[in-house]
Amino acid sequence: MIKFAPRHKGGHNLLAQLKQRLKKLKEESKKGKSSSKPKFSIRKEGAGQVCIIGLTNSGKSTLLRALTNVDVEIADYPYTTKEPVVGMMNYADVLIQLIEIPSTFDPDTTPLMQTADEIIALIDGEQEIGNQIEELNKIILKNKADDKIIWVLNKAERRTHLGMINISAIAKVGLNKLKEEIWNRLGLIRVYTKSPGKEKVVPPVTLRKGSTVKEVAKSIHKDFLKTFHFARVFNSSQFSGQKVGLDFQLNDLDVVEIHTK
Numbered sequence: 566m567i568k569f570a571p572r573h574k575g576g577h578n579l580l581a582q583l584k585q586r587l588k589k590l591k592e593e594s595k596k597g598k599s600s601s602k603p604k605f606s607i608r609k610e611g612a613g614q615v616c617i618i619g620l621t622n623s624g625k626s627t628l629l630r631a632l633t634n635v636d637v638e639i640a641d642y643p644y645t646t647k648e649p650v651v652g653m654m655n656y657a658d659v660l661i662q663l664i665e666i667p668s669t670f671d672p673d674t675t676p677l678m679q680t681a682d683e684i685i686a687l688i689d690g691e692q693e694i695g696n697q698i699e700e701l702n703k704i705i706l707k708n709k710a711d712d713k714i715i716w717v718l719n720k721a722e723r724r725t726h727l728g729m730i731n732i733s734a735i736a737k738v739g740l741n742k743l744k745e746e747i748w749n750r751l752g753l754i755r756v757y758t759k760s761p762g763k764e765k766v767v768p769p770v771t772l773r774k775g776s777t778v779k780e781v782a783k784s785i786h787k788d789f790l791k792t793f794h795f796a797r798v799f800n801s802s803q804f805s806g807q808k809v810g811l812d813f814q815l816n817d818l819d820v821v822e823i824h825t826k
């Protein structure tokens with residue numbers, strides 16, 4: 566409009582207004598850029614957050630659906646998934662959040678890889694493998710995620726790869742092994758709590774390996790520490806049911822019964 570605004574005297578006012586407007590728009594767009602955050606920040610839920618990356622059609626949505634039952638579109642044409650899709654996976658009473666990252670690798674969505682606990686790099690068993698690893702590695706390095714990758718080969722009914730977890734998302738083969746790997750890498754333990762004379766509470770609390778009774782007590786309620794008297798820990802060991810204190814270190818699947826004063 567500035568270009569075509571009349572330059573004669575009567576048009577001065579309009580021209581001035583337009584220039585003012587342009588200046589404002591330029592400032593706004595600059596501000597927008599400097600404060601630009603990733604468009605997608607997905608609140609962590611559950612015991613851990615795992616992204617699924619892979620080239621288009623590798624089967625990310627099929628895997629997500631198989632692990633979480635989330636109703637995501639699956640199709641044999643490329644770039645079906647255009648925005649991140651979130652689902653919750655249940656692994657032995659624990660919920661873990663899974664996110665499919667669209668294969669467009671848009672800078673709005675790839676930063677999700679930086680905050681995730683783990684990343685599944687999904688390779689399409691029907692396509693050449695080397696290229697896929699190379700392409701994914703570029704994105705992985707850009708997002709400093711190389712220490713949290715689980716390499717998974719999908720469509721393994723066609724071919725397998727020795728260095729990867731081989732699955733068929735469509736036939737639901739190999740998924741238990743994958744779930745186990747996801748859980749193991751989180752470095753967590755599941756601890757059940759119970760009140761004296763009651764059944765254990767499901768789901769369990771998840772804590773870092775090496776956690777003690779103190780962390781369990783705190784996870785129930787902050788005041789629990791003040792009134793804590795002792796705990797009994799039930800497990801498969803010969804010491805099951807023994808009285809322990811706050812510093813007692815717990816193992817996966819221990820049941821903790823807290824007694825208060």
Ligand SMILES: Nc1nc2c(ncn2[C@@H]2O[C@H](COP(=O)(O)OP(=O)(O)OP(=O)(O)O)[C@@H](O)[C@H]2O)c(=O)[nH]1
Nearest residue numbers: 621622623624625626627640644645646733734735
């Ligand atoms: N043979 C075989 N086909 C599969 C398997 N998993 C997925 N597919 C097929 O691969 C195609 C792509 O699957 P999607 O799950 O949509 O793949 P995606 O990676 O999410 O693809 P985009 O979102 O489009 O990037 C579909 O036709 C699926 O049926 C598998 O384990 N074996």
Ligand SMILES: [Mg+2]
Nearest residue numbers: 625626645646
């Ligand atoms: Mg998809």
